[in-house]
Amino acid sequence: MSNKVELSKTNKKTFWRWYFFGQAGWNYEKMQGLGYYYSVYPLIKQIYGKTDVAAEAAINELQFFNTNNSMAPIILGVDSAIQEKQGIAAKDTVAGLKTGMMGPFAGIGDTLFAVIPNTIIGSIASYMALKGNPIGLILWIAYGFLRLGIMRSFFGMGYREGVKLIDSLGNRLKKITSAANILGLTVIGALIPSVITAVFAYKYKQGGVKISLQDMADQIMPGLAPALVVLLAYWLLGRKKMNSTRVTLILIVVGILAYNLKIFA
Amino acid sequence: MTIQWWQILLITLYSGFAIYDGNNTTFGTVKPTMAGFVAGLIMGDVQTGLIVGGTLNLLVLGVGNFGGSSMPDYMTGALLGTAFAVLSGKGAEFGATLAVPIGLLMIQLDVLARFCNTFLQHHAEKLVSEGKLKSATHMNLYGIIPTSLSRMLPVFLALVFGSQFVQDVVNNLPMWLMNGLKTAGGILPALGIAILLRYLPLKKNFAFLLVGFFLAAFLKVPVIGAAMIGLAMALIAFGMDNQKSAQPAAADTDDEGDMEDE
Structure with a gap:
């Protein structure tokens, strides 16, 4: 990024339109197609004005499009640069580029910009919230700003470096993702005994001997009951015909039964 | 109310x-x-x-x-x-x-x-x-x-x-x-x-899940503390990953399509 090309006013508009309203018109048919068109409208207006090809370019941008929201600015940047240079001649290039990039970007972006931050921030914020502390919520807002910064730089990168950037960036993001997975799984591991409330209720009393199942379980492994519940949920999710809604309902039934059968307190 | x-x-x-x-x-x-x-x-x-x-x-x-x-x-x-x-x-x-x-x-x-x-x-x-x-x-x-x-x-x-x-x-x-x-x-x-x-990707990272669980269940480390250890381990892994790929320069050119981890 040594030769810094300034983004034009139109480019900035495109970015901000995506940032604020990229998924506003999300629909089952063309998904983010409407939002994409909305975002590049200033570009179309600037390049094609009132010419006949304007509608052609517009239809081209209204097509099916769906990728990770945070990664899309890269594609918008590449698209802007190409159309500014080649105009309507690049119509097929643009269409191919969009469909070619949206798939891989969706996969990596959903992991890196949604699953991982949601896991890490969600774990910390929920854990603190359960203790009655709202401070963790600041992390959501901080992440909002971080993400905005990254999205802005993505647009610039896409605009300046074009398609050649995609491979190197993809590789870099992949490395970050696999490192971030380590952080994510460590946090989840810590979360299991911290936030799941499952305490064995069973107590056995005969003569002077008192045995509490929970005390015994603690001898084996603290957090045994929460770990078992996670294992059950994990196993259930892997069964055929199971989805998260069904497992939710099953767990509610399990909870009610476990209480009334005096397994869990 | x-x-x-x-x-x-x-x-x-x-x-x-x-x-x-x-x-x-x-x-x-x-x-x-x-x-x-x-x-x-x-x-x-x-x-x-x-x-x-x-x-x-x-x-x-x-x-x-x-x-x-x-x-x-x-x-x-x-x-x-x-x-x-x-x-x-x-x-x-x-x-x-x-x-x-x-x-x-x-x-x-x-x-x-x-x-x-x-x-x-x-x-x-x-x-x-x-x-x-x-x-x-x-x-x-x-x-x-x-x-x-x-x-x-x-x-x-x-x-x-x-x-x-x-x-x-x-x-x-x-x-x-x-x-x-x-x-x-x-x-x-x-x-x-x-x-x-x-x-x-659980299989690849199961060890880290265990570390997190151990920290919280046995050592009673709060989740934020465990997150810091997780971050440290992530940084180490990232550094090692970078070193590894720095040696065989431009060895992997075409593995697009499976950008998704696992």
């Missing part, structure tokens, strides 16, 4: 904004922790809001509506769960468990809203073919209306008409069910964790 009109108004407005923010700007207002906190502020019981929100957030930890699949909406769940918990005085666990079916029902309304937007897409295409390029862009913005209404209407109706209903239900629930639901609320976060374990 009865709900005031301004409380209904604020919570309703919040739900409409939060779903917009969640889809676009992402400042966390759509997260159940945040929604529970705000509902708690509005209802005058922040503690309850935080616990309802925290419990629900754990259910959808890493989940996002990828590729447009609808997911349980525990933002709406946290708002209503908190409000009803405070109004009925039955406690946060009750509110959280009550919010679960609400969140699940909201999936249908989310589907409906996204379906409504399909008409906007069609209309935009028609406008473009007529050369009205600018009017077509407005269709995207109109998409906010069905999406926000899909949260605001049920929240509003539930708060206006639901309080008495919830009160009646609560008064007639037998104790065994009430307490059973509380236990259920305690184990439900296991689902959010299990979903994540299904999604993240």
